[in-house]
Amino acid sequence: MSDFLTFGINGALTGLLYALIALGFVVIYRSSRVFNLAQGELVVLGGFLVWWMVMAAELPLWVGIPLAFAAAAGAGALIERLFFTRLVGESLFSMVMMTIALLILIRGVILMVWGPQVRPFPIIFPLQPIMVGEVLITRSLLFGGVVTVAVALGLSWFFNHTRPGLRMTAVAEDHQIALSLGISVKRSIAVAWILGAVLSTLGAMVFLSGRSLGFLASDIGFAALPVALLAGLESVAGLLLAGVIVGVAQGLAAGYLDPLIGGGVSTVFPSIVMLAILFLRPTGLFGWRVIERV
Amino acid sequence: MLPSGVFAETYAEDKRLVRTGKQRLALGVFLLACLLLPALAGPRLVAIANVMLITAVVTVGLQITTGYSGQVNLGQAAFMGVGSYATAVAATRLGLPFWLAVPVGGVAAAAFGFVFGLSAIRIKGFYLALTTIAAQFVFHFSVLNLPKSWLGASNGITLEPMTLGGRRIGTDTGIYYVLLTACVVMVAGAFGIIRSRHGRAFVAVRDDDVAAGMMGINVVYTKALAFLVGAFFAGIGGGLWAYYLRFVSVEQFSLFFSIWYVGMIIVGGMGSIVGALVGVFVIRSVQEALTTLGPELAEWLPALGGAVVFAGMNVLLGGIIALFLIVEPKGLMHRWNILKASYRLWPFPY
Numbered sequence: 001m002s003d004f005l006t007f008g009i010n011g012a013l014t015g016l017l018y019a020l021i022a023l024g025f026v027v028i029y030r031s032s033r034v035f036n037l038a039q040g041e042l043v044v045l046g047g048f049l050v051w052w053m054v055m056a057a058e059l060p061l062w063v064g065i066p067l068a069f070a071a072a073a074g075a076g077a078l079i080e081r082l083f084f085t086r087l088v089g090e091s092l093f094s095m096v097m098m099t100i101a102l103l104i105l106i107r108g109v110i111l112m113v114w115g116p117q118v119r120p121f122p123i124i125f126p127l128q129p130i131m132v133g134e135v136l137i138t139r140s141l142l143f144g145g146v147v148t149v150a151v152a153l154g155l156s157w158f159f160n161h162t163r164p165g166l167r168m169t170a171v172a173e174d175h176q177i178a179l180s181l182g183i184s185v186k187r188s189i190a191v192a193w194i195l196g197a198v199l200s201t202l203g204a205m206v207f208l209s210g211r212s213l214g215f216l217a218s219d220i221g222f223a224a225l226p227v228a229l230l231a232g233l234e235s236v237a238g239l240l241l242a243g244v245i246v247g248v249a250q251g252l253a254a255g256y257l258d259p260l261i262g263g264g265v266s267t268v269f270p271s272i273v274m275l276a277i278l279f280l281r282p283t284g285l286f287g288w289r290v291i292e293r294v
Numbered sequence: 295m296l297p298s299g300v301f302a303e304t305y306a307e308d309k310r311l312v313r314t315g316k317q318r319l320a321l322g323v324f325l326l327a328c329l330l331l332p333a334l335a336g337p338r339l340v341a342i343a344n345v346m347l348i349t350a351v352v353t354v355g356l357q358i359t360t361g362y363s364g365q366v367n368l369g370q371a372a373f374m375g376v377g378s379y380a381t382a383v384a385a386t387r388l389g390l391p392f393w394l395a396v397p398v399g400g401v402a403a404a405a406f407g408f409v410f411g412l413s414a415i416r417i418k419g420f421y422l423a424l425t426t427i428a429a430q431f432v433f434h435f436s437v438l439n440l441p442k443s444w445l446g447a448s449n450g451i452t453l454e455p456m457t458l459g460g461r462r463i464g465t466d467t468g469i470y471y472v473l474l475t476a477c478v479v480m481v482a483g484a485f486g487i488i489r490s491r492h493g494r495a496f497v498a499v500r501d502d503d504v505a506a507g508m509m510g511i512n513v514v515y516t517k518a519l520a521f522l523v524g525a526f527f528a529g530i531g532g533g534l535w536a537y538y539l540r541f542v543s544v545e546q547f548s549l550f551f552s553i554w555y556v557g558m559i560i561v562g563g564m565g566s567i568v569g570a571l572v573g574v575f576v577i578r579s580v581q582e583a584l585t586t587l588g589p590e591l592a593e594w595l596p597a598l599g600g601a602v603v604f605a606g607m608n609v610l611l612g613g614i615i616a617l618f619l620i621v622e623p624k625g626l627m628h629r630w631n632i633l634k635a636s637y638r639l640w641p642f643p644y
Binding site: 083090094098101106109111225268279 | 360425615619623
């Protein structure tokens with residue numbers, strides 16, 4: 001029973017981490033209608049910025065982290081400026097390919113600037129696990145979970161109840177209609193990318209705290225993809241539930257299926273979930289749009 | 295646009311690929327150059343040309359799926375991998391000869407592609423792109439986790455050299471002619487498909503699937519067919535690849551390669567078979583140049599060491615795709631056609 005609880009609770013917390021990473025997807029989609037496949041790369045970029053400020057420049061955490069957030073915001077604005085301003089109104093294929101190009105480009109630039117070595121990441125959350133009864137809980141995941149819930153609820157309120165948020169929502173619905181209503185699509189997209197980059201840095205801090213950082217950490221982006229799909233690409237608060245569902249399922253699969261079938265089932269699990277969602281219910285649990293069917 | 299005085303009076307004439315004497319001459323010179331290449335160029339260039347020929351077959355297939363039919367496909371490398379593995383298994387376990395094993399690879403890839411093509415019936419656009427990425431993961435996971443005696447898991451499969459008519463073909467030059475023949479056949483086939491009823495259906499579905507349905511085109515069937523044909527080309531390319539390298543493993547067919555293939559058709563020009571060939575040539579040349587320059591680049595950036603080529607490839611691929619999407623989304627063939635039209639119209643503006 002305590003095994004079950006350990007797998008379940010840690011799974012749920014991992015799921016919340018996925019939800020935090022997936023927030024990057026959803027925020028960018030929710031305000032620009034671009035699905036950013038380079039999310040994992042943004043996380044790694046954020047991770048390297050934190051590493052750069054805290055470990056390489058040896059700034060204390062309370063200076064380094066805000067600086068890293070500022071740098072990430074700058075990077076987000078730069079990406080928008082260079083690659084997406086010109087693509088407003090282009091076809092969906094262009095948008096998808098552009099985010100893929102971005103994925104590869106950021107990875108190349110990270111390799112060029114910081115090299116392929118694996119680096120120790122600063123310990124942002126204390127390492128000792130918390131014991132609740134017989135259940136071991138990783139501290140960074142617990143704090144990360146709390147942060148995720150707070151951020152998701154805050155952003156959900158922002159997108160659904162404030163004027164700027166609703167404006168960005170309108171952009172996500174249709175660029176042309178938003179433009180004709182006097183909403184600046186470009187500014188919305190810029191805000192989206194800045195928010196996305198900052199959230200990715202936050203995600204990197206929770207994900208990597210006390211671990212090692214290398215460019216392969218970007219796999220978390222694809223692992224978080226099913227969470228974004230399950231929630232529906234437009235729902236911010238729905239990510240919390242979706243994250244918990246995927247995380248618990250994956251945690252239980254890792255705990256009970258891996259010993260039976262041999263390792264690796266839990267690693268491919270997100271892809272299986274993703275395929276199932278795509279075939280059965282492409283809108284996800286809380287998505288708005290009815291997916292066009294032929 | 296055609297030069298003045300050249301016009302079609304019958305449908306057959308309208309469908310012809312070679313319309314003028316100069317075009318025939320250019321095609322002849324090009325084919326002759328292809329045939330003479332091993333005699334004129336060194337062994338390294340022949341090896342590069344071999345990889346280009348295989349990539350051309352795969353990319354032409356992708357051009358049919360994505361460029362002509364408008365179905366985003368980010369799993370072309372996985373389809374190629376299925377073809378490669380099927381050929382390898384057919385050749386080593388079943389002992390099929392070269393000329394049978396490669397089509398087996400094509401058929402296997404077509405079947406795999408068709409399954410994912412069926413998803414194009416239910417979903418489209420971005421979601422379809424995700425499904426094809428999932429095809430990539432499914433392929434990778436299945437090969438690595440199936441029993442070792444089936445597909446060799448992480449060890450891969452080793453093949454014997456190809457034999458044709460009792461003769462072993464082991465040299466790069468010999469393989470070059472085999473690949474050239476296969477490539478010419480496949481490209482000719484692609485032109486045939488594109489100019490047929492099916493090709494026009496592909497283009498109609500790409501441009502507007504509702505309108506295409508109204509005109510009596512079976513949209514579902516057409517989309518699935520586009521994936522089937524594209525994956526068949528990938529499978530043939532994969533089969534040739536298996537025989538060329540004589541070794542098959544999963545790493546040769548990662549998502550990264552799928553993205554390279556899409557990059558090639560973006561650079562060459564969407565919706566043009568010649569564009570696919572141009573894209574393959576341009577991108578492979580740049581890749582080879584980068585690989586050759588790698589050691590010198592490493593001296594410039596000593597911090598990177600051996601990773602400089604990999605990092606450079608990443609920056610190059612991402613940069614090229616981004617640049618073309620922003621500056622010339624229609625690709626090099628579009629530029630070429632503009633140039634040709636203005637040359638033919640000169641001195642008039644239009």
